[in-house]
Amino acid sequence: MSAGNSSSASSSGVAPEHEAANESAPRWLPLAPAIFLLLWSLGFPVARIATGYVDPMLLLALRFVCVLIVLLPLALWLRPPLPKRPADWGHLVVTGFLIQTLYFGFSWSAFAFHASAGTVALIVSLQPILVALAAPALVGEVIGLRRWLGFVLGLVGALIVVVGRTAVEATSAIGLLCAFLALLGMSGATLYEKRFGVSQHPVTANLIQYTTGLITTLPLAVIFGQLHADFNGVVVASLAYLVIGNSLIAITLLLAMIRLGEASRVSALFYLVPPCASLLAWLMLDEAMPPMAWLGMGIAAAGVALVRPAGR
Structure with a gap:
């Protein structure tokens, strides 16, 4: 979904129009990364809990209905x-399909195949590498040595976090495949939104994109999923968070940041998702967070600091 004011595609160097875009950036932008990171990371353990009671495609369709x-x-x-x-x-339909259907659909399906929250978060954190490789050709960004070093540090930190968690279990091949397909969906959405994203009122953009998600996931839920669900208090609370936290706030912030910044720098936030998701899973699901995982969090944070520009 598109939100905020449109900015021109990033170019190499610091162009005058890029400086003007920075000067006119909204006041909430410096806080957006931290808010997004918390809301997005929390979605992993929450969805992991919910898919234990409801088929992932049915849960996704219910999420879209509630948002609408x-x-x-x-x-x-x-x-x-x-x-x-x-x-x-x-453009809005394509971005909605890539995020809502592909990314969320495959992520939550990975949970259904017993992938842990940390494992899925780790695989999705590879997104900045894919974006950095494609950004020069697709959106005209130049990736310098300093930022490549940040990408490497971020990836190393994310790997340390998940490898260091003694609760990480062997995941089925189907679960891993779903997680990698989710990675491709979000990477494609990041690049597509940066190149073709259009400035629209957030309500309009959300309506179009969540309608796209409902239209594309409901048939999958009917054909391949299980329509029976145990709607207990845990499921209701999880769905409420996934609707408000993930759907209405986090994704709006994500795409607004993409529109106002460089795609590769914004996507580097995903390196902090595995540490944060693992920390939240430790608190909510009793998944272990050993000392080595805390070290990985620090390394991932340093990587993101190298990639993100000063003042953001």
């Missing part, structure tokens, strides 16, 4: 403008 129930009255009240061109509708 929240957004439709808001849209009727605010009456936000719709996309002006057919191409703008198409």
